[in-house]
Amino acid sequence: MFRTAANHREHHQTANGLSWFAIVRLGLIQASLGSIVVLTNSTLNRVMVVELSLAAVIPGLLVGIHYAIQLSRPVWGHRSDVGSSRTAWILGGLALLAISGTAAAATTFLFEANFYVGLVAAIAAYTLIGVGIGASGTCLLALMAAKTAPERRASAATITWMLMIAGIVVTSIATGINLDPYTHSRLVAVTAITGLVVLCVSALAIAGIEKKPTVIGDKDRKPATSFQESIKEVLNDPEARLLTLFIFMSMLAYSTQDLILEPFAGLLFGMSPGETTKLSGTQHGGVFFGMAVVGIAGGLFSKRKPGLIKFFIVAGCLGSGLALAFLSLAASVAPAWPLEANIFALGFMNGAFAVAAVGTMMVLAGAGKSSNEGVRMGVWGAAQAVSFGLGGVAGTVVLTLGRWSTGNDATAFTLVFALEAILFLMSALVALRIGVKPVPRRDTEAHTAPSTVPAE
Structure with missing residues (x-):
């Protein structure tokens, strides 16, 4: 028996997974998701508070709704597990996100006409935004986990998240240029055009990738069955449970700082709004650099040092805790x-652990007895969404209670940062308890076994 040239190419692709170019293409889809979400979470948030003079709690609750709806992520992941195409779920979810994001922008007209009608319409729009993010984002990560070689997963996670940040930055700049002078019509038009552009880019980016060979060994794994069975398998897997707990705790600590860092700098260090905005940019620069270090190290050394991803997770969490402990100290000696x-x-350590955690999710996505990568990614995505939804609220609540009970801003901020450090x-x-397993030997054997297909 001989292997044909076509068989040889297929074997080579299976062993190595997606090329770097294909990984970048999938990263463009994550960038597309970020481009639309930033319009609803940031731009529309500002319009509701400033131009429409709504209470800040209104956009806060609306954003909370789309996070809450993302508890449905395991459902969309399972649908892609048992369906014939993850691509359809990715593009379908992105299309729904583009449409519902435009609808959310259009509620600005309704709020001016009748507050209650506008609120009902906004709740519906943000609910659909949550569905779109959940369906597209979950299935995208599941597809990437199934098609990316284990030694490239940390770097793939880095590329994907860095492109998402880039998408957010580019969209923010382009939106800022095109929204002046501001009108509700301009906001709707910019949102709609953004949605159309990113949908076209994503359709081109994902074309043909699902046809690439899967690197997760399907030979000895059962096909995914019912949703209940898939969820039961994940919950009965000790490492999957540990990873879920880790994601919830770490992302809760990560997101709790979001809404209090700038007030901290303003109240205790006397920084102006422009200076605190630059400080936020400094933090994001650190996140970007931390992700880059993990991605480069993962690409160069993870094949020879399989425990490297776990090292970055633990070191990133400890480093983040230490940076927050220093901020607690800073509150007492400011400025x-x-x-x-x-x-x-803090940003550097946040970026290092976050992207390493995504790499771990991609590794463990294929560790199940059945082909349920989508459900696993959905469970972990739901844990992250809950953490992000709770984090911002928790930080502001603890800060408010601390200021009320102590009457001292420095003490209140010290309390919040200390709690985050403990988390x-x-x-x-x-x-430390999560064992990042190497690819099972049967997968390698399946890739390297001699072909039994006769020459054509």
Whole structure:
């Protein structure tokens, strides 16, 4: 028996998974998701509070709704597991996101006409936004996990998230240019055009990728069956449970700081709004750099050092906790503290652990007894969504209670940062218990076994 040239090429693709170019193409889809979400979470949020003079709690609750709806992520993941095409779910979810994002922008007209009608329409739009994000994002990660070689998964996660950040930045700049002078019609038009552009880009980016060979060994794995069975399998898997707990705790700590860092700099360090905005940019620069370091190291060394991803997770959590502990100290000595350096270090450690955690999700997505990558990604995505929804609220609530009970801003911020540091320490302890398994030997054997297909 001889292997034909076509068989040889297929074997080579299976062993190595997606090329770097294909991984970048999938990253463009994540960038597309970020481009639409930033319009609903940031731009529309500002319009509701400033131009429409709504209470800040209104857009806050609307964003909370789309996070809550993402508890449905396991359902969409399972649908893609048992269906014939993850591509359809990815593009369908992205199309729904584009349409519902435009509808959310259009509610600005309704709010001006009748507050209650506008609120009902906005709730419906944000509900669909949550469905679109959940369906598209979950199935995208499941597809990437199934098609990417294990040694490239940390780098793939880095590329994907860095492109998402880039998409957010580009969209924010383009939106800022095209929204002036502001009108509701301009907002709707910009949102609609953004949705159309990213949908076209995503359709081109994903074309043909699902036909690539799967690197997760399907030979000895059962096909996914019912949703109940898939969920039961995930919940009965100790490592899947540990990873779910880790994601919830670490992302809760990660997101709790979002809404309090700028007030912290303003109240205790006397920074102006422009200066605190630059400080936020410093933090995101740190996140970007931390992700890049993990991606480069993962691409160069993860094949020879399979425990490297776990190292970055634990080190990132411990480093984030240490940076937050220093911020607690900074609250008592402000303004005599190198705040910018502290914030950059926090961002760097946040980026390192976050992208390493996504890489771990991609590794463990194929560790089940059945082909249920979508459900696994859905469970972990739901844990992250809940954490992000709770984090911002928790940070502001604890800060408010601290200021009320102590009458001292520095003490209140110290309390919040200390609690976040403890959460990161606990997350690191959980991460130490997660054994990032290498690809099972049967997968390798399936890839390297001699072909029994006769020459044509």
